[in-house]
Structures are given as structure tokens and as C-alpha cells.
Amino acid sequence: MPESVMTTEIGTAALETADEEVRKEDIREMLMRMEADFKKKLKIAEEALNRTIRREEKLSIDNGVIDYSNTARCLSKNVSTLRKCLRQINQALEDLANGIYGICKDEGCGDLISSERLLVEPFAQYCIGCKRKIEEKESRERRRNQYGGYHTSLAYCPNRIS
Numbered sequence: 001m002p003e004s005v006m007t008t009e010i011g012t013a014a015l016e017t018a019d020e021e022v023r024k025e026d027i028r029e030m031l032m033r034m035e036a037d038f039k040k041k042l043k044i045a046e047e048a049l050n051r052t053i054r055r056e057e058k059l060s061i062d063n064g065v066i067d068y069s070n071t072a073r074c075l076s077k078n079v080s081t082l083r084k085c086l087r088q089i090n091q092a093l094e095d096l097a098n099g100i101y102g103i104c105k106d107e108g109c110g111d112l113i114s115s116e117r118l119l120v121e122p123f124a125q126y127c128i129g130c131k132r133k134i135e136e137k138e139s140r141e142r143r144r145n146q147y148g149g150y151h152t153s154l155a156y157c158p159n160r161i162s
């Protein structure tokens with residue numbers, strides 16, 4: 001078979017598809033490793049948060065006011081972050097299965113997320129432009145909340161495990 005047959009359009013397309021499949025499988029494996037790792041971390045973080053909350057609640061029974069420490073707040077934040085990451089990893093795995101992995105989730109954008117960005121953050125859901133916009137909005141909201149009411153109680157904390 002002459003070599004030129006290998007470089008027909010059909011041949012190239014088939015090669016690219018095979019390449020794409022390998023890449024997808026790599027990403028899937030990486031995401032699944034991350035998922036397992038994050039699940040372990042989340043379990044440890046939840047246990048630490050639980051222990052801290054129980055201890056602080058026991059201590060505060062005497063004075064009737066539950067005033068959670070900064071440690072409890074940090075642990076709670078940590079649990080939130082890990083849960084968010086896990087949700088994003090699951091979403092990325094779902095997107096991979098549905099053939100929409102790597103497409104920006106922002107409504108009205110739909111750009112491809114750069115492969116450099118996906119290499120660093122394989123569960124990224126937004127292109128860099130949209131991600132920056134979202135982060136700016138979040139930081140504005142955080143600043144507003146800081147000067148509004150600061151929540152000192154974790155009694156209704158969504159991460160609290162009773």
C-alpha cells in the first residue's frame with residue numbers, strides 16, 4: 001500500500017478521532033483520580049468540622065450563646081470548597097460522557113475552554129473571560145456582605161452535620 005493512502009482526508013480524520021478518544025480517556029482517568037482524592041479529603045474535613053462544632057457547642061452550653069471559633073469557620077469553608085470541587089468534577093465527567101466537555105457553561109458564551117486552562121484545572125466550567133467576570137462579581141458581593149451583617153453563628157451552616 002503506497003504511503004499516500006495514509007494521508008487521505010479520511011485517514012487523517014480517523015487518526016484525529018482516535019487521538020481525541022485517547023485524550024478523552026486520559027481526562028476521564030485524571031478526573032476519576034481527582035474525584036477519589038477529593039472524596040477522601042472531604043471526609044477528613046467533615047469529620048474535623050463535626051468534632052470542632054460538637055466541642056464548641058458543649059463548651060457554650062454554660063453561657064447559652066454558641067459562638068463558633070475562627071477554626072470552625074475555616075473548617076466549614078474548607079468543607080464548602082471541597083464539596084464545590086467535587087460537584088465540578090462530577091459535572092466534568094458528565095460533560096465528557098455527553099460530548100460537551102470543555103465548552104464554556106456561561107449562557108451566551110459557549111466558547112471552547114483553552115486546553116492550557118483544562119490542563120491546570122480539568123474540571124473548569126468557564127472560559128477564562130467568563131471566569132474572570134464571575135470572580136469579579138463574587139468579590140464585589142463578598143465586600144458588600146462584609147460591611148453588611150457578618151454571620152457569627154454556624155447554627156444554620158449548610159455544612160453542619162448533625
Ligand SMILES: [Zn+2]
Pocket residue numbers: 104105106109110111126127128129130131
Ligand atoms: Zn465563556
